Amino acid sequence: EEESLNEFNKWLINNKVYKNPKIEIKVLEKYGRSIVAKQPIKKNEKLISVPKLVIMSNMGGFSHHLPSEIYEPSSTMGISPTNLQAIFLMYCKLNERSFWHPYVSVLPKQFTTSIYFSEEELDQLQSSKLKEFTIIRKDGIERHYNSTFTRLSNRGIAEFSPTSTQTLQQKGYTLELFTWALSCVWSRAFSLSDSDGGMVPLADMFNAEEISKSKVQPKVTDSTLDYYASDDIEIGEQIFTPYGVYKPLSSSQMLMDYGFVFNHGTPSDNVAITVPVFHPDEPNIQVKQAILEENEVENEVFLLTKKNPLPTELLLYARVKNLITKETKYAKIHFLSYQTKDQPLNVRNEKVSLRFLENLIHRYLDSYETTLDFDKSLIENSNDNNNNNNNLSFNSLNSIKIRISEKEILLSTLDAIEKKREKLNNINNNNNNNINNNNNESDS
Ligand SMILES: C[S@@+](CC[C@H](N)C(=O)[O-])C[C@H]1O[C@@H](n2cnc3c(N)ncnc32)[C@H](O)[C@@H]1O
Incomplete structure (x- = not known):
């Protein structure tokens, strides 16, 4: 894990992603990877700046960094942005030479979202509707997997098609990997405007606590996504960002999308x-x-x-x-x-x-x-x-x-x-x- 984090840090530098030298990525027990202050940070200091072309999105990143025989046909088939994002994540995970491979390699391997719950853990939900929603989501993933890959294959995209010697699963494009990719999207994709969203390397390493604890102020410029400190930050402090700013989330939604809940729930419960x-x-x-x-x-x-x-x-x-x-x-x-x-x-x-x-x-x-x-x-x-x-x-x-x-x-x-x-x-x-x-x- 440490090695892939080192590779990722190098990749950030090579691709002109700014990371304030006063912050670092640390693995913390309850949170997984987290952003922590190595030195005190003053309010309004820039924390990170991610060039738009580094963002996995339709705003330029995809067309710039994915092979055109993959990006062009698949992006014009009317596949939903979430499914498309997942398919490109799978591609980058399976292809070591793809541009985002170092980023995708540091994404979590496991999730604690309710679709990954065992029967017993789901039963603990008792009468909660979340149990039903989780089952519906799992069925939906399988349906989307089958229909999307059938369409990609019919469209003649070799990368996403079985061959005479290899099934799609043997090539690595399994339902399991699709579920993993969707889980990455649900737990970390950003809405950058009404119509655009994407996976933003580094910006997606910030964890969340109740909104009052957030010390991050995002700003979208023509060419970057930037994060500023919205308050003074102490040495050793973990820096939190709020989740669900545009769409307030209930605990059930948080458990479905992010795999954790706050101890006292949320106002949308x-x-x-x-x-x-x-x-x-x-x-x-x-x-x-x-x-x-x-x-x-x-x-x-x-x-x-x-x-x-x-x-x-x-x-x-x-x-x-x-x-x-x-x-x-x-x-x-x-x-x-x-x-x-x-x-x-x-x-x-x-x-x-x-x-x-x-x-x-x-x-x-x-x-x-x-x-x-x-x-x-x-x-x-x-x-x-x-x-x-x-x-x-x-x-x-x-x-x-x-x-x-x-x-x-x-x-x-x-x-x-x-x-x-x-x-x-x-x-x-x-x-x-x-x-x-x-x-x-x-x-x-
Ligand atoms: C945007 S990512 C943040 C980076 C992530 N910790 C990692 O290791 O890559 C969101 C995920 O971080 C974890 N997370 C964020 N805030 C958390 C919290 N307050 N408690 C537990 N897990 C949290 C959850 O697994 C969530 O799905």
């Missing part, structure tokens, strides 16, 4: 709750559907998030679902009026709706095999170095963190339901008091 579709003989189905459609609640999947564990659309769904015939007329007026549509219809409907939601969330929570407290104790025990019985893998721990985050969201939904109920009871009690106090007045 969510649970997707599916509610039952209306059966054709649902009472008052037409009114119910009309109200939901008018409010653009046509989806049967609702996203519960940390910030918004009880979305108004879900509440509306529950209120409408639990309408009874004599309420339908004024429900229509109530739920279609801008002022009242997010308010309870009446005490009866509200009580039933809250109970309905509570049951729904409880059922979801019960579908996980363990409780939140149990999961937390697993994590605590694993942090306890004296505990020799603890043999949870890094992947299992990440699965547990995902299900913890989801259960915490579901519990905060239950909390939000409880608060609504308390509020309702208070209003109800006050109204009763008012009625009692105003006994002699006409009903209003």
